[in-house]
Amino acid sequence: RSPRPPLRTRHGPQSLQRRRPSQRETPRGPRTAVTGPYSRRLSRRPLVRTPTQTRVCNVVSVCLHTHTHTHTHTHAHARMCVILPPSPPVAPRCTVNFTDPEGYIDSSDDPPLPNGAFLQCTYTVTVYRGYGVELQVKNVNLSEGEQLSIRGVDEGGAPLVLANETLLVEGQVIRSPTNTISVFFRSFPEGGSGNFQLHYQIFRLSCSLPRRPHFGEVSVLDLHPGGTARFHCHMGYHLQGAPVLTCINASLPIWSSREPACRALCGGSVKNATVGRVLSPSPPSSANGTQGRSCSWSLEAPAGQRLHLHLERMVLGPTDRLVLWSGLDAGSVVLFDSGRGTPIPFEGVISEGPSVRVQFITDIPSHTTSFNIRYEAFEKGHCYEPYIQNGNFTTSDPGYGVGTVVQFSCDAGHSLEQGPPVIECINARDPYWNDTEPLCKALCGGDLSGPSGVILSPNWPEWYGEGEDCSWRIHVGEDKRVLLDVQLLNLSNSDMLTILDGDEVTTRILGQYVGGTSPFKLSSSSPDLTITFHSDPAGLVFGKGEGFIINYMEVSRNDSCPDLPEIQNGWKTTSHTALVRGTRITYQCDPGYDLVGRETLTCQLDLSWSTQPPFCEKIMYCTDPGHVEHSTRSLSDPKLLVGTTIQYSCNPGFVLQGSAILTCYGREPGTPVWTSRLPHCVCNAEAAADSSFDGGNMALAIFILVLLLSVLLGGAYVYVTRCRYHSNLRLPLMYPHPYSQITVETEFDNPLYETGGVRLQGNVSD
Numbered sequence: 001r002s003p004r005p006p007l008r009t010r011h012g013p014q015s016l017q018r019r020r021p022s023q024r025e026t027p028r029g030p031r032t033a034v035t036g037p038y039s040r041r042l043s044r045r046p047l048v049r050t051p052t053q054t055r056v057c058n059v060v061s062v063c064l065h066t067h068t069h070t071h072t073h074t075h076a077h078a079r080m081c082v083i084l085p086p087s088p089p090v091a092p093r094c095t096v097n098f099t100d101p102e103g104y105i106d107s108s109d110d111p112p113l114p115n116g117a118f119l120q121c122t123y124t125v126t127v128y129r130g131y132g133v134e135l136q137v138k139n140v141n142l143s144e145g146e147q148l149s150i151r152g153v154d155e156g157g158a159p160l161v162l163a164n165e166t167l168l169v170e171g172q173v174i175r176s177p178t179n180t181i182s183v184f185f186r187s188f189p190e191g192g193s194g195n196f197q198l199h200y201q202i203f204r205l206s207c208s209l210p211r212r213p214h215f216g217e218v219s220v221l222d223l224h225p226g227g228t229a230r231f232h233c234h235m236g237y238h239l240q241g242a243p244v245l246t247c248i249n250a251s252l253p254i255w256s257s258r259e260p261a262c263r264a265l266c267g268g269s270v271k272n273a274t275v276g277r278v279l280s281p282s283p284p285s286s287a288n289g290t291q292g293r294s295c296s297w298s299l300e301a302p303a304g305q306r307l308h309l310h311l312e313r314m315v316l317g318p319t320d321r322l323v324l325w326s327g328l329d330a331g332s333v334v335l336f337d338s339g340r341g342t343p344i345p346f347e348g349v350i351s352e353g354p355s356v357r358v359q360f361i362t363d364i365p366s367h368t369t370s371f372n373i374r375y376e377a378f379e380k381g382h383c384y385e386p387y388i389q390n391g392n393f394t395t396s397d398p399g400y401g402v403g404t405v406v407q408f409s410c411d412a413g414h415s416l417e418q419g420p421p422v423i424e425c426i427n428a429r430d431p432y433w434n435d436t437e438p439l440c441k442a443l444c445g446g447d448l449s450g451p452s453g454v455i456l457s458p459n460w461p462e463w464y465g466e467g468e469d470c471s472w473r474i475h476v477g478e479d480k481r482v483l484l485d486v487q488l489l490n491l492s493n494s495d496m497l498t499i500l501d502g503d504e505v506t507t508r509i510l511g512q513y514v515g516g517t518s519p520f521k522l523s524s525s526s527p528d529l530t531i532t533f534h535s536d537p538a539g540l541v542f543g544k545g546e547g548f549i550i551n552y553m554e555v556s557r558n559d560s561c562p563d564l565p566e567i568q569n570g571w572k573t574t575s576h577t578a579l580v581r582g583t584r585i586t587y588q589c590d591p592g593y594d595l596v597g598r599e600t601l602t603c604q605l606d607l608s609w610s611t612q613p614p615f616c617e618k619i620m621y622c623t624d625p626g627h628v629e630h631s632t633r634s635l636s637d638p639k640l641l642v643g644t645t646i647q648y649s650c651n652p653g654f655v656l657q658g659s660a661i662l663t664c665y666g667r668e669p670g671t672p673v674w675t676s677r678l679p680h681c682v683c684n685a686e687a688a689a690d691s692s693f694d695g696g697n698m699a700l701a702i703f704i705l706v707l708l709l710s711v712l713l714g715g716a717y718v719y720v721t722r723c724r725y726h727s728n729l730r731l732p733l734m735y736p737h738p739y740s741q742i743t744v745e746t747e748f749d750n751p752l753y754e755t756g757g758v759r760l761q762g763n764v765s766d
Contacts, residue, residue: 098125101623102201104138105183107194123183130225130249131202133181137172138197140165145188148196152176155252173588175203175599178251202623204594207247207255209611213239216262223596225249233262236277236372266295273299273307278358278373292363298328301354301377308384309335309356310348310437313372313461315546319363322371326351346462347419347436350384383425383433389461390414391440402428410440412453417441444470444533451476451554455531457547464547467537473503474529476554482529483521483555483607490516491545494536503528516545521606523555561603569593569616579603589616592671622664622672630654630681642666646674650681657682 098105105123125133135150142148142165149164154177162174162181174181183198206223216233227247233239241260247253266281278297301307309324316322321339325332335349335356336342354377362369378384383400386393390411397404404425410416419438426434442456455472458464474482484499491497493515501508501524510522510529531550556562560579566572570589576582583603589595597614604610621640627633630651637644644664650656658679666672 094119094121096121096123098123098200099127100626101127101131103199105135105196105198105200107185107196118187119185120187121185123185124180125182125200126180127202129179129251130205130253131179132205133176133179134201134203135174135176135181135183136199137168137170137174138199139170140168140196142194142196143188146194147184147186149184150174151182151184153178153180153251155254173586177205179205180251205253206596207253209597210245210255210259213260213262216260218259223247225253229255231260235275236264236279237262238265266293267297269298269300271300273301273375273377275376276374278371278375280360280369280371293361295360297358299356299358299375300328301351303354305354305377305379306384307351307354307356307375307377308348309351310374310376310387311336311344311346311371312374312387312389313370314338314344314346315370317362317364317369320369321361323359323361324349325357325359326355327353328355328357332357344462346439348387350432381428381431383431386423386433386437388437388440390442390456391416397425400425402426402431406433408438408440412450413443413446413448413455414440415443444468445472448472448474448552449476453552455548455550455552457533457549460547460549464535464545466535468533468535470533472531474531474552475503476527478527480527480554480556482524482527483553484523484529484531485551485553486517486520486522486548487551488519488546488549489513490547492536494538495545496534497548498532498534500530500532501525503530523607555607561607561609564601564609564613567613567615569618570595581605581607585609587614592619592667593617594619619671620666622674625662625674625678628679628681631656631679640664642672648679648681653684654681655684656680 096105103125105125107121127133140148147165148168150162150168152160152162154160160177162176163172181200185196187194204224207225207227209223210218210220210229210231212218213231213233215237216231216239218229218231220229221227225247226249229245229247231239231241231243231245239260240263242257243260245255245257245259248256263282264279270276278299281293281295284293299307314322316338321337323337323339324335326335327333333352335351336345338344356375358373360371374387376385376387378400381401383402383404385400386395386406386408388408388410391409391414392411393406393408395404395406402425405422406424407422408416408419409421416438417440418436420435421438423433423435423437425431441462442458442460444458448455453474458468458470476482489497491514495514497513499510499512499522501510507530508525510524529552533548561581561583563579564572564585567587567589570587570593572585572587575584575586579585581603585601587595587597587599587601593616595614596617598611599614601613602610620642622642622644624640625646628648628650631648631654632651633646633648635644635646642664646662648656648660648662656679659676660679662674662676662678664672664674
């Protein structure tokens with residue numbers, strides 16, 4: 001017999017021929033029926049419960065070649081078992097979207113899952129622009145390992161975690177910063193499934209409070225979309241940007257543009273100048289800010305008037321120059337030139353005519369350079385209006401005519417110098433003051449006990465002198481602390497300012513400062529604080545500094561922010577008992593009110609709150625009740641304010657069930673609601689069926705009523721008949737019972753009596 005040809009094998013050391021495993025080889029656990037929206041996805045991959053590993057058996061065909069003379073080929077069939085790891089748990093995902101203005105997110109609505117499977121669900125609520133989503137925790141009971149987080153997005157669309165399972169408690173309220181909020185839930189396969197319920201509703205979003213510009217003010221009419229904010233600058237400053245901003249409706253309402261800034265311009269022209277200020281130009285913000293500058297201002301008073309210029313502030317660097325001309329021409333008379341080394345005329349200068357030109361030249365612009373020139377026009381035959389910085393005055397004539405007497409006084413911490421306390425307007429032909437206004441210069445030290453005040457370097461607004469040795473002691477309420485707001489600190493390198501925590505020299509030093517520094521704040525740990533200043537007697541050798549301006553105020557203890565007031569028609573919750581740094585206060589409104597402003601305020605490092613407290617505004621609109629299927633509707637007011645009516649009309653072939661007109665009416669207290677529920681439009685056939693069904697129910701009710709009346713009448717007839725044929729039967733209430741002749745055994749052993757029979761057996765004796 002010819003030898004059998006060798007078997008053809010696959011490439012590789014062994015040939016694996018898979019075959020379908022038998023039921024004995026591959027034991028499977030019982031299948032679990034899966035219902036709900038996830039059944040189709042789960043049924044694609046059968047669940048194998050036991051054993052935990054699946055045994056897959058294959059037949060391996062091996063061809064052995066023997067090199068004998070007979071070329072005999074031997075075939076061997078070997079059985080091989082491969083152990084495969086179990087499949088990972090199935091994690092069905094679900095996404096649920098909500099768009100209604102109010103509703104519930106309830107985990108009990110999720111379908112049941114087989115053991116070993118876990119669920120990942122994302123519930124997203126999206127409402128109209130201009131509205132946010134408010135979640136209130138009704139119930140939360142999670143198993144160990146389960147995750148529940150509430151997420152939002154910021155104004156840039158970046159995700160933002162608002163809360164998670166470790167911070168959620170019953171009754172807690174979380175608000176989204178935009179018009180969308182998401183709830184992420186992930187169950188844990190090993191433990192039992194937890195549950196939670198959240199109630200959501202919409203609320204009106206608002207723009208943030210606009211920042212007040214430096215050297216300016218802002219007035220806000222409304223923070224909701226459509227509201228406006230108006231900006232204006234202090235005298236001498238000009239607005240850079242839009243003077244009016246509008247709150248624009250968006251997923252997060254924003255202002256129409258950035259807040260403007262108030263800056264002092266480099267030069268300008270003022271026609272019909274009556275009163276105002278010329279200020280040193282604001283430092284340039286461009287890349288060429290280190291280059292020299294030349295600024296020129298022209299002031300022209302009304303015809304027949306002159307200008308009085310009062311130099312309120314004058315701090316110039318060695319390369320700075322300020323020149324005042326009485327006129328606009330090149331050959332005008334020089335009223336003041338700082339380059340000539342003449343003393344600064346703090347009492348002011350008067351123009352010879354109606355115009356003045358001011359020119360400022362600098363080689364290197366500096367933040368320390370500053371001047372403040374106040375000007376006012378005055379008519380012929382009158383004196384100019386006097387002015388005194390850090391003080392006040394009284395006058396006998398507001399028009400400042402000839403004979404007017406003015407008396408000056410200084411603020412606390414200042415002394416009247418370089419001028420008399422009283423001046424008089426003289427000379428009827430060409431009126432003028434008989435003397436210059438005095439100056440209120442800062443004192444060198446003193447005791448201060450008011451709730452707030454200011455401490456200035458000696459001789460302010462002029463340079464402080466050499467060899468000054470000053471000490472200021474501040475004392476506030478026993479339960480209060482002192483907060484220092486250092487606005488300006490510019491000393492020479494040989495002068496020193498020391499701030500002490502207490503009223504003794506040996507107390508703790510809060511800070512020692514030499515030279516210049518940027519503005520900063522400090523607070524004491526007790527009701528007392530001491531400030532000392534020492535200037536070098538050799539100041540002319542080492543140079544002088546500009547001085548310092550320090551505001552102080554009485555504040556609460558320096559380890560906490562001041563308590564915030566309650567808001568009307570609302571309440572607040574605090575994250576910490578003590579208002580320490582990082583404490584968050586959350587404001588909420590009563591039902592029927594919207595929150596205007598920031599919901600959460602944070603205690604900052606400087607012990608001030610991040611923004612002003614909000615307020616609650618009465619809600620004067622209803623939520624949109626929605627559309628009715630197979631109908632059209634008409635609205636009297638698209639804003640759905642109180643008094644708005646909505647009329648629904650069904651399409652042809654449909655009948656309206658319910659009220660056709662809904663009216664929005666206000667409630668006290670509470671949110672405005674509609675007068676009735678949303679109607680429905682049903683098909684004519686369904687309405688007819690419902691009507692016939694109602695008629696059948698009515699007939700059945702009448703039949704039952706007749707049957708009951710028949711039974712009652714029949715019972716009455718039987719009772720009357722028995723009384724006629726058994727006249728010896730006496731009613732229990734006609735004669736007294738002889739209880740002595742009735743035994744318990746004879747009565748209660750009677751089976752008819754025990755079962756409530758209608759017939760009475762036994763003798764009843766008289």
